[in-house]
Amino acid sequence: MHELSVMANTLEIALDQMRRQGASRIHVITLRIGELSGVVPEALTFAFEAVVIGTPAEKARLVVEVVPVLCHCPRCGNEFHPADVIYQCPTCAHISADVRGGCELELASLEVS
Numbered sequence: 001m002h003e004l005s006v007m008a009n010t011l012e013i014a015l016d017q018m019r020r021q022g023a024s025r026i027h028v029i030t031l032r033i034g035e036l037s038g039v040v041p042e043a044l045t046f047a048f049e050a051v052v053i054g055t056p057a058e059k060a061r062l063v064v065e066v067v068p069v070l071c072h073c074p075r076c077g078n079e080f081h082p083a084d085v086i087y088q089c090p091t092c093a094h095i096s097a098d099v100r101g102g103c104e105l106e107l108a109s110l111e112v113s
């Protein structure tokens with residue numbers, strides 16, 4: 001299960017940041033997940049509940065921000081959110097392979113005390 005290892009890694013980073021800030025509890029963890037990251041937000045929430053048991057993040061709330069796919073059209077310079085799996089520019093109909101966003105998988109913010 002991919003999400004479990006993602007969540008375990010994220011928790012490790014979060015705990016490390018918590019310690020560096022001299023805090024002992026994590027209250028909110030916000031993750032930024034791109035649509036192309038291959039991670040399912042629901043599975044991530046499930047994995048989160050499993051990995052936080054017995055850690056300072058046990059009572060933390062997980063917030064998942066989903067980042068939409070963003071394509072750049074090399075022909076007309078347009079940036080667009082593709083309607084489906086074919087990344088066709090809505091302005092000039094060119095099919096673009098230039099993806100500029102949507103692959104994110106990162107810790108966006110942390111609330112600790």
Ligand SMILES: [Zn+2]
Pocket residue numbers: 073074075076077078089090091092093094
């Ligand atoms: Zn275009």
